[in-house]
Amino acid sequence: MSTDTQERTSPGRSNSVIKDGGEFDTSDTIIQLRDLNIHYGSFHAVADVSLDVPRNRITAFIGPSGCGKSTVLRCINRMNDLVPSARVDGSIVYSGVEINTPKVDPVEVRRRIGMVFQKPNPFPKSIYENVAWGAKINGYRGDMDEHVERCLRQAALWDEVKDKLKESGMALSGGQQQRLCIARALATEPDVILLDEPASALDPISTLKIEELLRELEANYTIVIVTHNMQQAARVSDQTVFYSLNERRQGVLVESGTTAKIFTNPDDQRTEDYITGRFG
Amino acid sequence: MSATTDAQSLEPAAVRRRWRPRIDGRKRTSNWLSRVFFLATVSAVALLVLLLGVLFYRGWDWLSLDLLTQQYSRNAEGSGFQAAILGSIWLVAGAGILSFVIGVGTAIFLEEYAPRGPLTNFLQTNISNLSGVPSVVYGLLGLALFVEFMNIGRVLLAGALTMGLLILPIVIIASQEAIRNVPLGLRQAAYGVGATRWQVVRHHVLPAAMPGILTGTILAVSRAIGETAPLIVVGASAIIFRNPSGFFSDYTAMPVQIYQWTARPQEEFKDLAAAAIIVLMIVLLSMNGIAIYLRQRLGKDRW
Structure with missing residues (x-):
């Protein structure tokens, strides 16, 4: 799997950046959300979310259905721009640049912050084209064959598809399709990959493969994953963010911290109730 | 609670008393309507066949290169x-x-x-x-x-x-x-x-x-x-x-x-x-x- 670590530097997995009290060192933050409020028409869906996403770490969003975790995730690469009634207020700073402003083109944001969706959605094209398309439209100038192979290897799919690159991506199994979607996201060389419940439509074996893959990708990418599965969050993430609904049915961020802390010693009673299965 | 069931029913008598299923009546309505819909289909197709029939009857001899x-x-x-x-x-x-x-x-x-x-x-x-x-x-x-x-x-x-x-x-x-x-x-x-x-x-x-x-x-x-x-x-x-x-x-x-x-x-x-x-x-x-x-x-x- 070490075919390509490119010139990116891995911070390693040392705990030195984790301060006492289960927080990450804010000097290594890649994405900063401040006072995020999201409306759909007159519906106030998410209220006052502030969060730091640490670089080259896996952050998991957990919480009950309808609490706004996917909505927040989709703000990070401006996917909510595609929903006509959506309005996103607040600040999203990515690598020191405010991106939640009309001055920043969402097309550029999405190249740097890739996304993998809940339902595997490969293009109805060949496996090769699925990976190459994103690179091609963004003007990739290197050797495309090499690039496609590199992305497929990084997504741990190369060995399974190397003899059928010309076949349709739709012909793969669900788990393979989802890894193809990850390869497709890697093809634009993003810094950050957002995953919206990537394993919820997959069987346990495929789910495990995706989780292992995320651990490998962590060295080179920052990963934010929404999951309904708390064991998955516990297994795969470094930071866990718990969302819930307040009394006005708005999604709020209850608590965030290192996964170890959230799952063993959360500060908030609601977090504890949720992870111990007493609620949600 | 007795376990006896009516010979003609799948339910115990106590349950059956609360229901009036009218299965025969519902089936009659269903069968009757299916005939109506079939008739509608037949008349639509029949008209088309009639039209084609007249066309071919009149036009067949004149159909030439x-x-x-x-x-x-x-x-x-x-x-x-x-x-x-x-x-x-x-x-x-x-x-x-x-x-x-x-x-x-x-x-x-x-x-x-x-x-x-x-x-x-x-x-x-x-x-x-x-x-x-x-x-x-x-x-x-x-x-x-x-x-x-x-x-x-x-x-x-x-x-x-x-x-x-x-x-x-x-x-x-x-x-x-x-x-x-x-x-x-x-x-x-x-x-x-x-x-x-x-x-x-x-x-x-x-x-x-x-x-x-x-x-x-x-x-x-x-x-x-x-x-x-x-x-x-x-x-x-x-x-x-x-x-x-x-x-x-x-x-x-x-x-x-x-x-x-x-x-x-x-x-x-x-x-x-x-x-x-x-x-x-x-x-x-x-x-x-x-x-x-x-x-x-x-x-x-x-x-």
Whole structure:
């Protein structure tokens, strides 16, 4: 799997950046959300979310259905721009640049912050084209064959598809399709990959493969994953963010911290109730 | 609690007392209605069969290659309508290209670019209304706009443009439907790798919607091929002895010729018209066949 670590530097997995009290060192933050409020028409869906996403770490969003975790995730690469009634207020700073402003083109944001969706959605094209398309439209100038192979290897799919690159991506199994979607996201060389419940439509074996893959990708990418599965969050993430609904049915961020802390010693009673299965 | 059950019921007596299932009555209604619906189907098909029967009875003896190879003649015997067949093909080609280009463009704009709002709703409503306007009104529009105002004259181009306008709303609506049916996931995937709106439309939405768009266009065009009224208004000739030589020549079309023949007093011309209708129907059916083939063929590898 070490075919390509490119010139990116891995911070390693040392705990030195984790301060006492289960927080990450804010000097290594890649994405900063401040006072995020999201409306759909007159519906106030998410209220006052502030969060730091640490670089080259896996952050998991957990919480009950309808609490706004996917909505927040989709703000990070401006996917909510595609929903006509959506309005996103607040600040999203990515690598020191405010991106939640009309001055920043969402097309550029999405190249740097890739996304993998809940339902595997490969293009109805060949496996090769699925990976190459994103690179091609963004003007990739290197050797495309090499690039496609590199992305497929990084997504741990190369060995399974190397003899059928010309076949349709739709012909793969669900788990393979989802890894193809990850390869497709890697093809634009993003810094950050957002995953919206990537394993919820997959069987346990495929789910495990995706989780292992995320651990490998962590060295080179920052990963934010929404999951309904708390064991998955516990297994795969470094930071866990718990969302819930307040009394006005708005999604709020209850608590965030290192996964170890959230799952063993959360500060908030609601977090504890949720992870111990007493609620949600 | 006794475990005894009525011999004829699956439920214990205590439960049964609270229900009145009327199974026989419900089944009777269901059976009776299924007969009504079957009858409706039979009468629809019967009418069609009757129509075809009369056509073939009257037209069969007149069905000959002369129809395809000969031109209009004073005698029914040996008379054909090659100029009308070619005229219809020219008309349909022109109308099809015009309505496809403008129609698909409009559909893309309305579905992918236009912001949702009162103006878009207004446009949408008007397009739907236009598809219900009687075709003779389009003929009058064509006469005023193309023949007179733009001074094209009573030539094939004016007929093709009028036919194009006539089927434009149908093409727009069919294309919108096809574009709307492209799954959101496909669009999101494309936007997610940093594609612009046009790249998403060009590489994903249009290819996925194309079978539906083509089917809609062909069905619209096959409606145009049977239209008579607007062509008469914009000046298709009923009596013509030459094949059309291009968009600026005199022309006639199959339904116009058929109409002219049925209006003649001699019986044999009416039979000749029946034979011509059979030819027209064969053309129509093959166009529908192409539409079905395209839908199956292009729709194979999809989400």
